[in-house]
Amino acid sequence: MTREALETSHRTERETEAAPGGENPSGPEVPHxxxxxxxxxxxxxxxxxxxxxxxxxxxxxxxxxxxxxxxxxxxxxxxxxxxxxxxxxxxxxxxxxxxxxxxxxxxxPLAPPAPGRTRPGVPEWCGQCGDDNPAAARLNPRFRTLGELGTGEKCPRCHPDVVAR
Structure with missing residues (x-):
């Protein structure tokens, strides 16, 4: 290849055009x-x-x-x-x-959660378990235990594994 041909190929590889009409290539804008x-x-x-x-x-x-x-x-x-x-x-x-x-x-303690704020399939937190970390227990079902995390039994009132049975 000649030097001129190499320069032209490099230029076309580097130069890309913007999305037509000012469209956002990553998807539509989400105002909410x-x-x-x-x-x-x-x-x-x-x-x-x-x-x-x-x-x-x-x-x-x-x-x-x-x-x-x-x-x-x-x-x-x-x-x-x-x-x-x-x-x-x-x-x-x-x-x-x-x-x-x-x-x-x-x-x-947290105020009672607003209705519909938890993930689908996850029961509402009972407010009585997760002694070591009540804020985390409300948001993360893994903390819904009686006693220390990992050593206590799963809360019978709100742990998804127990409530699902």
């Missing part, structure tokens, strides 16, 4: 998903505001960004905003700055 993201972002900001109010001073930008990211992710997992605000106030009082860790270790 964007709206949910906006709502979670606003709620995440309110959770951090509760942290700042309890702290009694403004939160530094880096800490604010980290806590907002964590709050938005926890909200997307279905945890109630009011419950997260209470956990944020607790964190500020103790000088903590990791919402994931605090929520995971929290023993505070």
């Amino acid at each position: 998903q964007r709206e949910a993201t906006r709502k979670n972002a606003a709620a995440g900001s309110r959770v951090v505001d509760a942290y700042a109010a309890s702290l009694g001073r403004p939160v530094m930008n880096g800490t604010r960004a980290k806590l907002e990211r964590q709050a938005v992710e926890l909200l997307a997992q279905g945890l109630p905003e009011a419950w997260l605000c209470d956990r944020a106030r607790e964190m500020a009082g103790r000088g903590w700055m990791d919402m994931f860790r605090h929520v995971e270790m929290s023993k505070a």
